Amino acid sequence: MSINIQTDFKTVGTRPIRPDGPDKVTGRAKYGADLNLSGMLYGHIVRSPHAHAVIKSIDFSAALAMPGVVATMSAEDLPEPGDRILPGAEIEMKLKDISPIIMARGKVLFHSQAVAAVAATSESLAAEAAKRVVVEYEVLPHVLDVHAAMADDAPLVHDDVFTQGIDPAPTRPSNLSADFEMAKGDIEAGFAEADLVIERTYNVPMCHQGYIEPHACVARSDENGKIEIWCCTQGPFMVRNMTAEITGIDLGKIKVTASEIGGGFGGKTTVYVEPVATILACKSGRPVKIVMSRDEVFRASGPVSSAETQVKIGAKKDGTLTAIKTDILMDSGAFSSSPILPATMFAAACYRCDNMHSRGREVLTNKPKAWAYRAPGAPQSIMAVECAVNELAQGLGIDPIDFRLLNAVEEGDVPLFGVPFQSIGLKQSLEAAKNHPNYQAALEQNQGRGVAAAFWINAGLQSSATIHVAEDGSLNVLTGNPDIGGSRASMAMLAAEVLGIPVETVRPSVVDTDSVGYCDTTGGSRTTLATGSAVMKAAGMLREELKHRAAAIWNVDIKEVEWYDGMAVVHSGIGIDELRDELRAGTAGRNPEKVLTMAELAAQAGATGGPLTASASVHAHSAQPSFAVNICDVQVDRDTGKVDILRYTCVQDAGKAVHPAYVEGQMQGGAVQGIGWALNEEYLFNDQGVLENAGFLDYRIPVASDLPMIDTVIVEVPNPLHPFGVRGVGEVPICPPMPAVATAVNRAAGTQLYDLPLSPPKLLAAIEGAGADNEAA
Amino acid sequence: MPLLQYEAPTSLAQARQALAGRSDAKILAGGTDLLVQMRLGLRDPALVVDIKHVPELMEITLGEQGLRLGAAVPGAVVTDHPEIGQLYPGFVEALGLIGSSQIQGRCSAGGNLCNASPAADCVPALIANRATCNIMGPDGERTVAVEAFNTGPASNCLAADEILVSIDLPRPGPRSSDAYLRFIPRTEMDIAVAGAAVALSLDEAGVCIDARVAIGAVAPTALLVPAAADALIGGTLDEDSLNRASAAASEAAAPITDKRGTVEYRKKVVGVLVRRAAGVAKARIEATS
Numbered sequence A: 001m002s003i004n005i006q007t008d009f010k011t012v013g014t015r016p017i018r019p020d021g022p023d024k025v026t027g028r029a030k031y032g033a034d035l036n037l038s039g040m041l042y043g044h045i046v047r048s049p050h051a052h053a054v055i056k057s058i059d060f061s062a063a064l065a066m067p068g069v070v071a072t073m074s075a076e077d078l079p080e081p082g083d084r085i086l087p088g089a090e091i092e093m094k095l096k097d098i099s100p101i102i103m104a105r106g107k108v109l110f111h112s113q114a115v116a117a118v119a120a121t122s123e124s125l126a127a128e129a130a131k132r133v134v135v136e137y138e139v140l141p142h143v144l145d146v147h148a149a150m151a152d153d154a155p156l157v158h159d160d161v162f163t164q165g166i167d168p169a170p171t172r173p174s175n176l177s178a179d180f181e182m183a184k185g186d187i188e189a190g191f192a193e194a195d196l197v198i199e200r201t202y203n204v205p206m207c208h209q210g211y212i213e214p215h216a217c218v219a220r221s222d223e224n225g226k227i228e229i230w231c232c233t234q235g236p237f238m239v240r241n242m243t244a245e246i247t248g249i250d251l252g253k254i255k256v257t258a259s260e261i262g263g264g265f266g267g268k269t270t271v272y273v274e275p276v277a278t279i280l281a282c283k284s285g286r287p288v289k290i291v292m293s294r295d296e297v298f299r300a301s302g303p304v305s306s307a308e309t310q311v312k313i314g315a316k317k318d319g320t321l322t323a324i325k326t327d328i329l330m331d332s333g334a335f336s337s338s339p340i341l342p343a344t345m346f347a348a349a350c351y352r353c354d355n356m357h358s359r360g361r362e363v364l365t366n367k368p369k370a371w372a373y374r375a376p377g378a379p380q381s382i383m384a385v386e387c388a389v390n391e392l393a394q395g396l397g398i399d400p401i402d403f404r405l406l407n408a409v410e411e412g413d414v415p416l417f418g419v420p421f422q423s424i425g426l427k428q429s430l431e432a433a434k435n436h437p438n439y440q441a442a443l444e445q446n447q448g449r450g451v452a453a454a455f456w457i458n459a460g461l462q463s464s465a466t467i468h469v470a471e472d473g474s475l476n477v478l479t480g481n482p483d484i485g486g487s488r489a490s491m492a493m494l495a496a497e498v499l500g501i502p503v504e505t506v507r508p509s510v511v512d513t514d515s516v517g518y519c520d521t522t523g524g525s526r527t528t529l530a531t532g533s534a535v536m537k538a539a540g541m542l543r544e545e546l547k548h549r550a551a552a553i554w555n556v557d558i559k560e561v562e563w564y565d566g567m568a569v570v571h572s573g574i575g576i577d578e579l580r581d582e583l584r585a586g587t588a589g590r591n592p593e594k595v596l597t598m599a600e601l602a603a604q605a606g607a608t609g610g611p612l613t614a615s616a617s618v619h620a621h622s623a624q625p626s627f628a629v630n631i632c633d634v635q636v637d638r639d640t641g642k643v644d645i646l647r648y649t650c651v652q653d654a655g656k657a658v659h660p661a662y663v664e665g666q667m668q669g670g671a672v673q674g675i676g677w678a679l680n681e682e683y684l685f686n687d688q689g690v691l692e693n694a695g696f697l698d699y700r701i702p703v704a705s706d707l708p709m710i711d712t713v714i715v716e717v718p719n720p721l722h723p724f725g726v727r728g729v730g731e732v733p734i735c736p737p738m739p740a741v742a743t744a745v746n747r748a749a750g751t752q753l754y755d756l757p758l759s760p761p762k763l764l765a766a767i768e769g770a771g772a773d774n775e776a777a
Numbered sequence B: 001m002p003l004l005q006y007e008a009p010t011s012l013a014q015a016r017q018a019l020a021g022r023s024d025a026k027i028l029a030g031g032t033d034l035l036v037q038m039r040l041g042l043r044d045p046a047l048v049v050d051i052k053h054v055p056e057l058m059e060i061t062l063g064e065q066g067l068r069l070g071a072a073v074p075g076a077v078v079t080d081h082p083e084i085g086q087l088y089p090g091f092v093e094a095l096g097l098i099g100s101s102q103i104q105g106r107c108s109a110g111g112n113l114c115n116a117s118p119a120a121d122c123v124p125a126l127i128a129n130r131a132t133c134n135i136m137g138p139d140g141e142r143t144v145a146v147e148a149f150n151t152g153p154a155s156n157c158l159a160a161d162e163i164l165v166s167i168d169l170p171r172p173g174p175r176s177s178d179a180y181l182r183f184i185p186r187t188e189m190d191i192a193v194a195g196a197a198v199a200l201s202l203d204e205a206g207v208c209i210d211a212r213v214a215i216g217a218v219a220p221t222a223l224l225v226p227a228a229a230d231a232l233i234g235g236t237l238d239e240d241s242l243n244r245a246s247a248a249a250s251e252a253a254a255p256i257t258d259k260r261g262t263v264e265y266r267k268k269v270v271g272v273l274v275r276r277a278a279g280v281a282k283a284r285i286e287a288t289s
């Protein structure tokens, strides 16, 4: 299918102020914890002190004896979950693997897993009551390390998990939950052809998305058994569906309203507190609020899989890649929810290579279950391949960008995952990086540079939008996708563009699940593309309706009415081109015989058929991949192992940047998260499986002063399937930073340290080790 | 549920009274340690005595003898002071490193000291400056050198009913200065993995005639390292004396391995910091004379 792609825009590509900006900057915006209802109770969750144990009994009597303690709950209040796969969450899981994360059933599988909950009249009372819930455990041996978990005699996290992907299927349960391979060509022949082969292991630690706003919700049930939930989430429809499945309450009885959201990055594409607040609200008959603490967020939400990736990669002297082999081992925590599939499929998606082999293994351990984080899985495996590519290029004496240009995929190439590329912008992004001043800047002693390229698939999925025209001709655009990255601005701009009206006359809103058609979650870089397509479709329908209304007023045939620059115009008598000239020159004046504005059409709507509205839904199959290239310059302090980022540049193919400033914001934000993951962020568990750094003091995300201004270059190779050429932009930015930083650090320090994070103690030891090696040699 | 009691005395006498006979009370200065600890459930006092309304605790007196700093004076007041930073630039930079602008508006040198974290930033700088503590208790006043004030992580020499009133820093002699450096993996909002303060006096020829070296975050309390000072005194801060001072600091350090750093790493880095801080202090003397 080929479509005409518009290239001349009035609103798209400009930088209007985001509608949600002023309230966010001044603190007026309402986030998840900001709603309070009269009579509201506070819920508090009792969490497991053990990494693996049988729950023998739960005794609420002491808690319930406290005045002000109104309701309690445990897994007994939830229906027995079945094997059914729950749709709608970012990562598909069986209900029986999700329900125990909300409330443990029979066993706890990780430290801080929810075991019970209480609701009381104040926060402090609820916290005190939670302490008085007596849970009796029988502690079981636990396993934390992925290699230990694969040993024959390892404690089993689940006794009903049999490795998937192996033929014949194993008959013994194990912690290896998946083991699969994808291949093309002849990998060994590829290595035989190579003049240089690099083989190395790369480690990326378990980390957290680090969203600033903890999970929070209020739930209440009314006299008819109707449930209302207010919460911060990436997907109100997902919350509705998952809460219904987990609690057994009919989906049709639940209404979910999403608050403003203080970051999600994939972490808010599932539920934690909503079903608990719902049950407590039903049992108490009063609204119940639950706000997770930062500590709980770190310990008991969904952190991000660690990965150990072995790469073997070979090329000929001239730089042609001959074989790429990857073997990825991911820690999924206590349930099978890791992004091992995308990690395995997309590790080397930037490269044209005839011989590829990729293996992915997912291992279960007694840790919180892994969850999605921006481009789930890709940063971990791309880190490994990109570092190896840099080493290979260096070994062959080829500039790393030239090496990539030589091997980069382009239209028509078929990646390992099998879907041929259409028009894509990897080569253009590499060229832009090569021509950027950052790439030419001189490096001094103890400084180093790294480059990396990356791919992300981007999602389409289902979305709906409704547009209402107010009596003054201004518009309300309603969607069901929480705005994490500026999507309300994009929705307004897309509607304004289609209708040719000023963006200031469009009011975009994110509305509750009763007020708009179904929308999949905000995630997968899909909102501007898919929800935007629903908005564009509704705006197009509205434009047709407006023309009909104008035709009725003028009593002319619809064929004689054009929509031009936000107005209906009639071209009886003169041709449309002449009319356009007249309108441009302003000589058409304000002759209502020829021209009707939005405001005029809206004012007469009652007489021409009633209020003006349009609703549309899509299942978008127009998503196309994104590519990004990063350049990172660092300086290493050889005496302390400290790394300073000197310069950082992100290049990305956005297809068409609807609002360039917010695309740049996505690029910068992804770079910062990747830099943090590369240098300091990691989950540190003690040998009992207790997280030792459950706070932002010792879980070190970068602070503003750690970073230089992050430069951005937007490349625009239009998405051939979208009328404006839009691609998703939100996820690929986090894919290249880790390898760009790791390569830069190793070049600056003269080390080969690929065990992330490159924290100062580790880097100093590597520097000293490299020094000792040199002396010995 | 137990209720939390709050008192805000306006004189030392009242403060003493509020604390008399109570073992379940905590003094509140800026609260940037205490409130965080209460929120984390690490401390659970029945009475909080806010000392910010007691004049002696909020006063700054700068005279010929040197500086008397009220124990509860917020960091921002000290860092904004026109003269303190000229006399004790290392102490002021140490205090200024604490937290962010918001924290600076509250945090006090006294709180930093009394909280007795081994990593407290302004403690090594106070020690390097020969600072002493003026303590008021039921039986009157006593004075303790800062290096003897803390007795271990989260423990100090104060009795439950004693108050740290002020800290005295003697006026430095001519051609003297100090510096404090800490190592953190980030640039701010972090806790020292190692810290070092150096105070120096040089003669006209550039020979070091007096030195004090103190290190933090590498032992249960901040340490005065006389051997490091001895390595500097009598020399011109040449490579050799810096190497010896650095080695002496690494030697004196008795750190632990934890999530913030290993024993080996901390020992090595504290030596690096001593060397660098000595260089900064020397450069400061040379720049002002």
Ligand SMILES: Cc1cc2nc3c(=O)[nH]c(=O)nc-3n(C[C@H](O)[C@H](O)[C@H](O)COP(=O)(O)OP(=O)(O)OC[C@H]3O[C@@H](n4cnc5c(N)ncnc54)[C@H](O)[C@@H]3O)c2cc1C
Residues within 6 Å of the ligand: B026, B027, B028, B029, B030, B031, B032, B033, B034, B035, B036, B051, B071, B072, B097, B098, B099, B100, B103, B106, B107, B108, B109, B110, B111, B112, B113, B114, B115, B119, B120, B121, B122, B158, B162, B163, B164, B165, B189, B190, B191, B192
């Ligand atoms: C975000 C953040 C960042 C921080 N960054 C740093 C940092 O970089 N470096 C650093 O060293 N610290 C840091 N801290 C810790 C803290 O801010 C400092 O230790 C600060 O100096 C404490 O002073 P305060 O006045 O707030 O003390 P408070 O919290 O009021 O008191 C601390 C302790 O001392 C006791 N106390 C206080 N005054 C007296 C007194 N006069 N007599 C007897 N006992 C007293 C209190 O009872 C309490 O036990 C940080 C804290 C936060 C929250």
